[in-house]
Amino acid sequence: xxxxxxxxxxxxxxxxxxxxxxxxxxxxxxxxxxxxxxxxxxxxxxxxxxxxxxxxxxxxxxxxxxxxxxxxxxxxxxxxxxxxxxxxxxxxxxxxxxxxxxxxxxxxxxxxxxxxxxxxxxxxxxxxxxxxxxxxxxxxxxxxxxxxxxxxxxxxxxxxxxxxxxxxxxxxxxxxxxxxxxxxxxxxxxxxxxxxxxxxxxxxxxxxxxxxxxxxxxxxxxxxxxxxxxxxxxxxxxxxxxxxxxxxxxxxxxxxxxxxxxxxxxxxxxxxxxxxxxxxxxxxxxxxxxxxxxxxxxxxxxxxxxxxxxxxxxxxxxxxxxxxxxxxxxxxxxxxxxxxxxxxxxxxxxxxxxxxxxxxxxxxxxxxxxxxxxxxxxxxxxxxxxxxxxxxxxxxxxxxxxxxxxxxxxxxxxxxxxxxxxxxxxxxxxxxxxxxxxxxxxxxxxxxxxxxxxxxxxxxxxxxxxxxxxxxxxxxxxxxxxxxx
Amino acid sequence: xxxxxxxxxxxxxxxxxxxxxxxxxxxxxxxxxxxxxxxxxxxxxxxxxxxxxxxxxxxxxxxxxxxxxxxxxxxxxxxxxxxxxxxxxxxxxxx
Numbered sequence: 001x002x003x004x005x006x007x008x009x010x011x012x013x014x015x016x017x018x019x020x021x022x023x024x025x026x027x028x029x030x031x032x033x034x035x036x037x038x039x040x041x042x043x044x045x046x047x048x049x050x051x052x053x054x055x056x057x058x059x060x061x062x063x064x065x066x067x068x069x070x071x072x073x074x075x076x077x078x079x080x081x082x083x084x085x086x087x088x089x090x091x092x093x094x095x096x097x098x099x100x101x102x103x104x105x106x107x108x109x110x111x112x113x114x115x116x117x118x119x120x121x122x123x124x125x126x127x128x129x130x131x132x133x134x135x136x137x138x139x140x141x142x143x144x145x146x147x148x149x150x151x152x153x154x155x156x157x158x159x160x161x162x163x164x165x166x167x168x169x170x171x172x173x174x175x176x177x178x179x180x181x182x183x184x185x186x187x188x189x190x191x192x193x194x195x196x197x198x199x200x201x202x203x204x205x206x207x208x209x210x211x212x213x214x215x216x217x218x219x220x221x222x223x224x225x226x227x228x229x230x231x232x233x234x235x236x237x238x239x240x241x242x243x244x245x246x247x248x249x250x251x252x253x254x255x256x257x258x259x260x261x262x263x264x265x266x267x268x269x270x271x272x273x274x275x276x277x278x279x280x281x282x283x284x285x286x287x288x289x290x291x292x293x294x295x296x297x298x299x300x301x302x303x304x305x306x307x308x309x310x311x312x313x314x315x316x317x318x319x320x321x322x323x324x325x326x327x328x329x330x331x332x333x334x335x336x337x338x339x340x341x342x343x344x345x346x347x348x349x350x351x352x353x354x355x356x357x358x359x360x361x362x363x364x365x366x367x368x369x370x371x372x373x374x375x376x377x378x379x380x381x382x383x384x385x386x387x388x389x390x391x392x393x394x395x396x397x398x399x400x401x402x403x404x405x406x407x408x409x410x411x412x413x414x415x416x417x418x419x420x421x422x423x424x425x426x427x428x429x430x431x432x433x434x435x436x437x438x439x440x441x442x443x444x445x446x447x448x449x450x451x452x453x454x455x456x457x458x459x460x461x462x463x464x465x466x467x468x469x470x471x472x473x474x475x476x477x478x479x480x481x482x483x484x485x
Numbered sequence: 486x487x488x489x490x491x492x493x494x495x496x497x498x499x500x501x502x503x504x505x506x507x508x509x510x511x512x513x514x515x516x517x518x519x520x521x522x523x524x525x526x527x528x529x530x531x532x533x534x535x536x537x538x539x540x541x542x543x544x545x546x547x548x549x550x551x552x553x554x555x556x557x558x559x560x561x562x563x564x565x566x567x568x569x570x571x572x573x574x575x576x577x578x579x580x
Binding site: 095096097099100192193206232235236238298300301303304305307308315319322323324325326327328329332333334335336337338339340341343344347352353355356357359360363370372373374375376377378379380382414415418430431 | 488492493496497499500501502503504512515516518519522523524525526527528529531534535536537538539540541543545546548554557560561563564565566567573575576577578
């Protein structure tokens with residue numbers, strides 16, 4: 001069967017279940033394409049030999065009742081994988097081999113999938129362009145020298161470029177949805193507490209969530225069904241009744257009330273983003289749902305709040321990298337000198353900057369002015385959402401204020417880089433689910449995404465809305481294979 | 486508010502990240518532009534707002550403290566930059 005890598009996850013699962021394809025066929029096809037795609041720099045670690053062994057083993061005694069039977073899958077290098085190097089895109093972890101598996105990846109392998117390799121990302125998931133990775137920037141399959149977004153840039157590039165049928169990323173302030181939007185794919189950031197954080201290299205623990213990145217909404221729903229489980233090993237994992245998201249998926253969203261928040265019409269937003277949003281509102285109506293104007297008055301305070309809360313938590317989480325038990329170590333004259341040099345040489349510039357911001361806002365004399373203030377504003381942001389959800393079922397916004405930008409364009413201006421996440425950050429601060437779906441192209445032909453934000457634990461509803469809109473939008477990603485050798 | 490080089494030195498010490506003069510200046514510039522952006526929060530009156538301390542308002546559950554992984558000592562030690570038998574080695578702390 002030709003063009004295996006062009007098939008969606010749902011098609012591949014069906015073809016393996018019908019025995020039209022074997023796991024070995026599928027795994028080989030993705031390995032071959034990945035090997036020709038080194039210019040994208042999507043992988044940090046390739047695990048192809050082992051993947052093929054696992055696929056052959058699966059085919060010897062195939063369990064076709066599983067949800068991901070023999071499906072090869074590469075994952076973001078922020079998930080700990082037992083006996084497979086896990087770097088978080090950092091020099092400080094460049095030789096770290098976990099002795100345990102993250103719950104999310106464990107769930108995936110338990111459903112029959114096999115690991116292809118570990119995908120590039122911004123260092124410790126801190127970045128919006130995949131340019132902070134110690135292992136080099138990632139190319140966007142859409143165009144040469146275009147960033148894929150970040151921090152799950154390698155994941156986005158690998159799905160859009162068909163190096164893996166589907167993948168998982170993590171999203172702390174937009175790290176799944178923004179790269180999904182930049183590469184023309186679907187990305188879901190689930191409700192906080194939906195997917196276990198156990199075994200995910202921690203960035204900002206009150207914001208981090210793992211989620212699927214896929215070619216279409218149905219694939220996304222299927223993977224969400226696999227990864228979302230209650231886990232006693234994560235103290236903030238929540239035990240709620242989880243849907244069979246892919247089975248319960250429906251395009252019937254008649255009568256759903258969709259909020260359109262006026263505060264997302266930000267200064268300097270390009271006309272084409274506004275036009276896309278208006279088109280989205282029309283699609284909502286075409287699906288029989290009802291758009292309603294709403295207000296989320298504290299929206300403009302979300303980014304400043306995020307840039308206190310996230311670095312504060314990061315400075316605490318990253319205190320563990322001291323060069324003693326694992327990872328990179330620099331030589332020092334004494335213990336303190338060793339710590340200071342290890343962290344100075346082992347962390348990149350953006351990570352150091354965020355650790356220092358976090359340390360400052362938590363330091364004696366500044367805690368109330370910054371951290372406590374941010375926690376109070378975070379409450380106001382959450383209250384905004386609670387209030388509008390009395391009137392609407394979901395919210396529709398653009399995913400990003402622009403399409404993908406050129407490599408190097410924003411690296412010297414941290415604040416302009418941070419502004420990329422202006423529409424995604426409020427969702428993390430409020431712990432809500434949000435999905436980005438490809439919805440059109442800008443004048444340069446680069447993809448643009450729309451975001452649907454749901455109520456907490458209402459993933460099924462936003463998946464349904466995305467599923468209905470996807471049909472109306474009928475998006476076609478413009479992939480030319482320019483990087484293939 | 487402005488973050489000066491002295492403050493950068495202090496934060497770098499607290500963060501256990503050594504920073505040379507040249508980097509300290511760049512960091513001060515970056516942090517000043519970031520904090521200028523953060524200062525926007527002062528537009529809001531929040532005296533009567535309760536801070537959000539946990540997004541998922543659930544009570545923490547206890548679980549039994551059982552050892553589930555077996556014989557991974559060697560693997561753990563193997564990840565360390567320097568070891569001696571079953572110990573992690575660090576620069577001398579006591580003379």
